[in-house]
Amino acid sequence: MATSQGRDTSGTSTLPPGYAALHSSFRWQVPQHFNMAQACSRRWAEAPGATKRIVICAYSTSAESIFYSYSQLQEQANRLSHVLAARGVQRGDRVGIVLPQRFETAVAYMAVMQMGAVAMPLSMLFGPEALEFRLQDSEAVVAICDAGSLPALAGVRHTCPQLRAVVGVGLAGADAALLSGPLDAAWEAALRASPDTFEPVNTLAEEPAVLIYTSGTTGNPKGALIPHRALIGNLSGFVASQNWFGFDGKTNQRSNAVFWSPADWAWTGGLMDALLPTLYFGRPIVAYHGRFSPQTALELMRDCGVTHTFLFPTALKAMMKAYPGAGGAKGKTVRQQFKLKLDAIMSAGEAVGDAVFGYCEKQLGVKPNEMFGQTEMNYIVGNCNLRYPSKPGSMGMGYPGHRVAVIDEAGNECPVGVPGDVALNRLDVHGQPDPIFFLGYWKNPKATDAKFTGDWCRTGDLAVRDADGYLWYQGRSDDVFKAAGYRIGPGEIENCLVKHPAVINAAVVPKPDAERGALVKAYVVIAPDFVAACAGNSSATAQFHAQLTVELQAHVKGQLAPYEYPKEIEFVDALPMTTTGKVQRRVLRLQEEARYAATRA
Structure with missing residues (x-):
């Protein structure tokens, strides 16, 4: 990784000066006590102008958007914290959140985390079996859901004895009838009857905040326990990948930054790469619960004035095919056609590739910043076209604060051009603990230990490093294969x-x-x-x-x-x-x- 001399530790490549300077000057500042909800909601709600500062723009294609303020977010979170406390939720308890992109979802996260409890995101796409496993394994005590997820949740309650209560959001009479038991509640009525102030728990930065289950492509899903400090660890990558999001006036970025991503807030990409970091900087995020389509995405970004986004390569490919843009000097680009205001595009999940890179640059008016990370340690590698040049198709380099390397089976760094496992060291370039790491897999210390080789945490994703220090994705270790040698x-x-x-x-x-x-x-x-x-x-x-x-x-x-x-x-x-x-x-x-x-x- 970079040193003050601008060379990586192996001494085999010269890094871009801007990149080397970022690394040599960057240091983590992690307080002993830190809470995600305090940083993302309460501090903004207590600041001047909180009633006018927009936090959520609930977008609809058939009606006018609804805007919610940081003041409303904190007030509702306070009320929900009382509702949860009345149902026995205590510090460290897991609370399942089975909600789509909507205002109440942000409220739920803030309410759970300010109590010192652990928020457990659960996708609306999960069927009964997937929900049952996670609720049982996590020993969740309460679940919050809406009408879309209630049938699947109601079907597994009898097999989840520790699930004491279900809080239903926006349920009609027929939906509410599915709820049973004295500890259940309808969101609207319960919040109205609760106080609008709440004394938050002064959590340690090291305490758990979120429990996210991995996709489980091999064996049962594993629950990654994420501490409050991980949000701080995320920020350098988020800021860089979004071309210095949150630092208005210091770059060409607009002061009216608006974020949107189709990524589900129940996943790391939607929660840790979109919702929480946007709120950390006190900016608005667009909430849209609907099927992705290129037309809807472009219209949403136009109507909401979206300046920053996270779009999967699959979404960008679909946009590229549906709206290739006009050719010729006088033809309109897609950016001109939809009057887009984009300042930054981050993309992750798969390799972007130079075809998609070229489309974003020419038609959307922004070079995409590719990013790489995992649930266990997110936002560790990527590009920042504002500060150092990206190479189309490259994963980029380790974001400021992270010591990233390509290692072999023994844990040694691979030479330039030799494939190896992308890994993150427990210590940053200054020898200090990297705050981005997860605490471990829930009730699975063996799997946690297997993730590490010494101080290196392996991702299971293969890459090669070029002579300039950039990483090039080769695929998951189980995706790469040999054909005819x-x-x-x-x-x-x-x-x-x-x-x-x-x-x-x-x-x-x-x-x-x-x-x-x-x-x-x-x-x-x-x-x-x-x-x-x-x-x-x-x-x-x-x-x-x-x-x-x-x-x-x-x-x-x-x-x-x-x-x-x-x-x-x-x-x-x-x-x-x-x-x-x-x-x-x-x-x-x-x-x-x-x-x-x-x-x-």
Whole structure:
């Protein structure tokens, strides 16, 4: 990592001067006592103008948006804290929050955390089985939900004996009838009957604030216990990836910064990369509970004056295909067409790739800042085009305060160009503890220990470091494979495929092969305009697929190494995705293995 001399610790690369200066001068300032709710809500509610300072803009495509102030946020949080305390919630207890992007969701987080309790985000997309596991494993005592999540929650209450109460938000009469038991409450009535002041718990920065369960791609999901101090650890990456968000007047950033992301507030990307850091800086965030579409996203950003956003690569790819922008010197860009005010775009979850990078720069008017992190230690690597140049397709470098390296199996730093595991050291570049780390996996010390090699915390994601210090994503360790003796990273091939106008998304996995071990296979989603050309005609569709297969293979051969082109292409309507916008290559890989086993039976 960077030193005051501007070179990494291995002495093999020279880092950009601006980047080196940021690292050499940056130091963490973590107080002994710190509470996320105090930092994100109460301090703004107690500041002058709190009744006029907007915190949430609830956006609707069919009606006027509703605006809520920081004063309202804190008042409602105080009332909810009393409601929860009356139902036995104490310091350290887990409270499930099963809500979409809405004002009440922000209220719930603030109310739980200012009590010293632990907020447990739960996705609205979870079915009964997923909810049951997390509620049981966490031993949650209360759950807060709305009508959309109530049926699934009601179905598992009898198997969650420690769940003493359910608080329902915005429930109609029929929905409210599903609630049972003397400890249950309807949000609106319960809050009206509660005091609007509350004495917060003076938590230690080291105390747990949030329990977020990982996606569980292998085995049961693990609960990552996040301390209050982790928000401080997040801030350097958030500020940098959003081109110095929160420091108005010191850059070209507007004073009326507005944030929005389609990322669910129940996930790390929505909670720690969007909601909480935006509130930390006292800015407004847009809440929209609806299905993502390129048109809705662009209209929302136009109508709400969004200046900063976090958009998954899959969302940007969809926008790129739906709104490519006009060509020629006089043609309008997408930014001009929708009158966008974007100052920064952060993207994470998958590699951005140079095709999407170019689209953002030319059509949206902003170079995207790619970011990389995990639930356990979020916002650790990325770009900041305002302070140091990004390289299209690169993950970037460690954000200020974080000592990041690419390491081998023994925990040694890999030379330039050699793939290894992206890892974060417990200590920063000055030898001080990095506040971003999670406390450990809930009730799973063995898994916590396995995450570390000495002081290095492994991410399980592979990358190579170039001579300038930039990291280049190679895929999850279980996504990279060998075909005919060659090491294949799917990201580069997928990025190449998406550059073709007929491809809206792609995933590359190994197809088992008796002779070569594996073949490169691509699953491809065709752009709607190309699908429409042969819709309803099976013969024409088959012929089109055959022609497109040859064309795509030649397309990859012309840009990448000969061994990287997909030997087989399967066209699908959609790729399996996680709720956080990542392609589930593992699902496709297991599918290929099952097909191969069936042919050998």
